[in-house]
Amino acid sequence: MENKTIMKKIAAVALALVFLLGSITILRIYAADKSNQSGDTIVTESTTKATTGYEDLFKKDSVKDIYIEVSETDWKSMLADPLAEEYKSASVKMDGITLENVGFRTKGNLTLRSVANSDSDRYSFRIKLDKYVKGQSLLGLDEFVLNNMYADPSYMREYLSYEALRIIGADVPLANFANIYINGELYGFYLFVEAVDDSFLERSFGEVDGNLYKQEQGSTLQHIEGSSYDKSELKVGDDTSKTDLKNFIKILNEMPEGEKGDIEKVLDVDSALRYIAANTVLGNYDSYSGNMAQNYYLYGQDGKFTVIPWDYNMSIGGFGGGGDQTTIPIDEPVLGVKVENLPLIDNLLAVEEYKEEYHGYIKDLLGYLENFEGRVTELAKIIRPYVEADPTKFYTMEQFEANISYSEVKAEAAQTSITPQEKQGLPQQPQNQTGAATDDSKNVNGFSGNRPEPPQGMPEGFENGDRPEPPQGAIDGNMKGGPGGRGMMGGSTSIMNFIRDRVANILQQLSGELPTTGNTTMNNSRGGNGNNR
Structure with a gap:
């Protein structure tokens, strides 16, 4: 009996030690600066590698508030030369946790240049939490990006695409929505995306x-x-x-x-x-x-x-680009x-076996898209108030609504609020006070007739006659940016119309009613370029 009592006491002490050690670990991870009067957690270099994971930051259909503080000098420097993509030291606060001395910069490629050459400062951003402090992370997340919804009036394209890929088992970044505040002011409604870096690789592999x-x-x-x-x-x-x-x-x-x-x-x-x-x-x-x-x-x-x-x-x-993309074999x-x-x-x-597996994934995606309109409607209810309040949005609310609605009339004719230039994916012509177009309207897409050169060493099949056009809406200062802005109308096709037409066409191909080969868009089409950095 006495031995049993001793054993129980030993077990109780061991259990207490487990809880104590666990508490110490939690305190190390979430150690707070006692001098912080706001009640927020200040994460320091020695306490940043969390063991609980960061997946909750990307809870489905949620909207995060992300607060970025950067010195006025550095912020003005970023806006003065966004193409430099130079990291600046900043602090980031999310879910009550603040990380100091993180790397903060603009990001993008042709999209970055497009915004830089406009009257908008709505850039996409990359935040590298361990840029200056080795090992620093937010619950294990070491890097993320904030995408500005360039060329997407629906605000949903990237989010829903990652969702679809996840359904078929692909290793893809986590993503959800975020209101971004810079130096205390609401800057815009963005997409918050896990960067493909160490934390992504550790989570996925x-x-x-x-x-x-x-x-x-x-x-x-x-x-x-x-x-x-x-x-x-x-x-x-x-x-x-x-x-x-x-x-x-x-x-x-x-x-x-x-x-x-x-x-x-x-x-x-x-x-x-x-x-x-x-x-x-x-x-x-x-x-x-x-x-x-x-x-x-x-x-x-x-x-x-x-x-x-x-x-x-x-x-x-x-x-963008030529041809009807809903009918591509x-x-x-x-x-x-x-x-x-x-x-x-x-x-x-x-390889026949691979083609059958590929067709299987296509069918899985069609299954996901069976309720696409319901999914878009559900998501729109969540994000609509944030889109409406977005102070730097590229698009009007009319364009947002048109982009997420199905119309029996083709989207080109349905969007009555869009100018003829926007229907073609071009920016609106800047006008003087009398309403007449300025001389700048002579510049097609703002590149003054000079298309970007193809990449060096472009292999066969990318002949000079098939250089990519600049992205829809890419211009030299003519874009209508800022509050209520109407520029960058790449992606003006309704996502509802596109998916309904594409699904119908693929079903006909799979059933044998239409051929699965015979692509007429090969080597005769041009398109844009996304936020690919």
């Missing part, structure tokens, strides 16, 4: 032990003997020689026609098929599937790569480029 490559414009994955593949930027890892990447690209291009070859040794094929299927169904051509060949990551572990999707603000009919799912110049699509879909 369990550990960070591989090499992560960001695929920049022109990343077609065609094999080029002796190439250093400069469009593949090493973001995480130490394989600066890109040995594994080069081996993967070589094996991909050497697949025997209609056969697997050794591809499964160097590629998680399912990750590629999911990515291609989502781009096909959602009409995401600011991607590997379009003439820009960009906006995706490759993560290699032990020489085997996974495709990680990225940047969907121009999906669901928002990319599913077995040649590209826009503005020959499918044979995109081996990740052409070679994989030539």
Whole structure:
């Protein structure tokens, strides 16, 4: 009896120690500065690596308040030269937790230049929490981006695209909505997105032990003997020689026609098929599937790569370009480029087993889209008040409503509030006080007739005659930005109209009523470019 009593006492002491140690751990993680009178948690260098995870920050359909404090000098410097994308030290507060000395900068590519050349300061931002303080994170999150909804009057394209990808099992960033406050003032209603970096890799793959490559414009994955593949930027890892990447690209291009070859040794094929299927169904051509060949990551572990999707603000009919994108054949799912110049699509879909799996993912996506209109209506109820209150929005509320509504009349005619220039994806012509167009209206898309040059080393299939147009709404100071702004009308097609028409067309293809090949948009179309940095 006495032994039992002793054992119970020992067990009780052990249990108490467990709770005590757990409490100490929690205190270390959430250690507060006692001098802080606001009651907020101030996270310091030694207490920032949380063990509980940060998924709750991205609770479905929620809206975060994110407060950014940056010195007036640094803020003015950022706005004066946004193209520098120079990190400034700032503090960030979210969910009552404040992190000091984080990296804060503008982000983007052609979209960044478009905003910089306008009268709007509504930039997208990248926040790197461990930029200046090694190991600093927010509940384990080390980096995130704040996307400005460029070219998306619906505010939903990227959010719903990641949701669809998640449904079919893809490894994609977490995302939700956020009101952004800068130096105490509401700056705008943004999309809050987990960056593809160490914390994403740890969450998705369990550990960070591989090499992560960001695929920049022109990343077609065609094999080029002796190439250093400069469009593949090493973001995480130490394989600066890109040995594994080069081996993967070589094996991909050497697949025997209609056969697997050794591809499964160097590629998680399912990750590629999911990515291609989502781009096909959602009409995401600011991607590997379009003439820009960009906006995706490759993560290699032990020489085997996974495709990680990225940047969907121009999906669901928002990319522009020629032809009816709702009718693109599913077995040649590209826009503005020959499918044979995109081996990740052409070679994989030539294998019958892979094509069947790809069709399976397409069917899964169609299942998700069965209630698309209900989902959009549900989401609109949540975000509408925030969109309306957004002080820097690019679009009017009429444009928001038109973009999330179905119309029997084609969207081009339905949006009566949109000017003829906006219907073509062009900015409104600036007018003088008499209402006459100024001389600046001679500049098509504000590039004064000078289209951007194609990327250096652009492979065959991206001929000079098929240079990408500047993004819809990209201009030289002529955009109507700021409160109630009406510029940047890329993506003016209603997401409801696009999905209804696209789903109907794909169902006809799958049933055999329409062919799954015979793409007429290959190498004859131009499009824009998203926030791909």
